[in-house]
Amino acid sequence: MELNIEINLTSQSCIDQVNFDDLGFGKYFTDHLFVAEYQNKTWNKPRIISFDNLSLHPALSALHYGQSIFEGMKAFKYADGGAVLFRPEKNWERINMSARRLCMPEIPKDIFIEGLKIFVDIERNWIPSKEGEALYLRPLLFATDGFLGVKPSESYMFLIMASPVSKYYSKPIKILAQKQYVRAVRGGVGAVKAAGNYAGSLLATQEAKKQGYDQILWLDAIHLSLVEESGTMNLFFVIDNEIYTAPATQNGTILMGVTRDSVITLLKSWGYTVHETSLSMQDISDAGKANKLQEVFGTGTAASIAPVSAIGFEDAEIIPQYHEGYGKLGQKLYENLVGIQRGTVLDTMGWIVRVPEYAYS
Ligand code: COI
Numbered sequence: 532m533e534l535n536i537e538i539n540l541t542s543q544s545c546i547d548q549v550n551f552d553d554l555g556f557g558k559y560f561t562d563h564l565f566v567a568e569y570q571n572k573t574w575n576k577p578r579i580i581s582f583d584n585l586s587l588h589p590a591l592s593a594l595h596y597g598q599s600i601f602e603g604m605k606a607f608k609y610a611d612g613g614a615v616l617f618r619p620e621k622n623w624e625r626i627n628m629s630a631r632r633l634c635m636p637e638i639p640k641d642i643f644i645e646g647l648k649i650f651v652d653i654e655r656n657w658i659p660s661k662e663g664e665a666l667y668l669r670p671l672l673f674a675t676d677g678f679l680g681v682k683p684s685e686s687y688m689f690l691i692m693a694s695p696v697s698k699y700y701s702k703p704i705k706i707l708a709q710k711q712y713v714r715a716v717r718g719g720v721g722a723v724k725a726a727g728n729y730a731g732s733l734l735a736t737q738e739a740k741k742q743g744y745d746q747i748l749w750l751d752a753i754h755l756s757l758v759e760e761s762g763t764m765n766l767f768f769v770i771d772n773e774i775y776t777a778p779a780t781q782n783g784t785i786l787m788g789v790t791r792d793s794v795i796t797l798l799k800s801w802g803y804t805v806h807e808t809s810l811s812m813q814d815i816s817d818a819g820k821a822n823k824l825q826e827v828f829g830t831g832t833a834a835s836i837a838p839v840s841a842i843g844f845e846d847a848e849i850i851p852q853y854h855e856g857y858g859k860l861g862q863k864l865y866e867n868l869v870g871i872q873r874g875t876v877l878d879t880m881g882w883i884v885r886v887p888e889y890a891y892s
Contacts, residue, residue: 751784760777
């Protein structure tokens with residue numbers, strides 16, 4: 532262990548209170564919390580403490596002005612019984628991209644990566660083992676100045692918490708394309724994982740749910756016609772045996788998903804062409820009418836690969852050929868991705884990072 536860290540393990544685990552047969556998503560938390568604080572332009576020595584409430588200043592700038600960013604990652608129980616992380620450097624790169632966009636300090640690699648490994652090692656008993664389950668990891672960076680002027684905070688707190696989870700969606704989802712609300716604008720913060728992006732999505736999602744949909748399909752803010760992403764996921768379309776997904780760039784409106792990148796990489800390694808291009812709702816609707824829309828699926832850390840069974844658009848529904856579960860490609864991707872993460876499919880990409888067993892004194 533190279534990271535200089537202070538570890539105070541709890542004397543009383545609460546793992547017995549968890550119903551591992553009904554984990555759901557994000558309702559249980561493990562025994563500990565990883566904490567690192569930034570003050571006077573320096574990261575202080577990180578610590579691992581018992582999971583507990585925080586005491587925060589009422590004028591906390593994260594609460595008032597939204598300087599708050601996060602990551603979503605998973606630790607998996609590997610086939611040999613060990614604990615592994617999936618592409619953690621991608622999340623480290625992305626949280627620092629989010630940090631730069633919101634004028635927050637970047638997190639040093641050893642604090643993020645070593646911190647995760649030590650934290651997951653301590654919580655390794657909490658990693659559930661059934662297919663579709665994982666220990667969801669939530670790195671979170673937020674501004675802690677108690678000050679009401681609008682400016683970048685000078686102090687920050689970085690936390691990592693963990694929650695044993697099962698599948699985010701238990702069945703194929705229905706998504707609604709609507710023109711009243713947008714998620715992101717060019718030059719905005721849609722490409723990064725800013726907490727406020729999620730707050731801004733709630734009303735549209737609530738209204739979609741009232742109409743029988745699970746999530747929103749977000750359209751671009753300029754033409755209100757180009758497909759961006761869905762809920763908390765990137766979207767993929769298989770049309771006439773060609774694969775399409777919206778282009779993700781640092782200044783764009785699409786979140787640069789780690790699962791998105793992994794899916795594109797796997798598809799290319801299998802010889803498929805992936806078009807990172809913007810499709811319009813008209814394209815999707817035409818493909819549906821011509822019976823050429825074979826599969827639609829979302830990708831994300833929480834959701835993994837989630838099949839879409841219907842797209843609501845202008846009082847009609849577009850139904851992909853495969854709508855009762857995974858389509859052929861979605862199934863192959865899910866099996867390979869989850870297989871790599873769980874050690875039942877060979878990791879030829881070098882995506883798996885083992886969590887060492889450290890000795891704590
Ligand atoms: C993730 O996939 O990790 C996400 O960020 C989705 C989360 C907001 C539930």
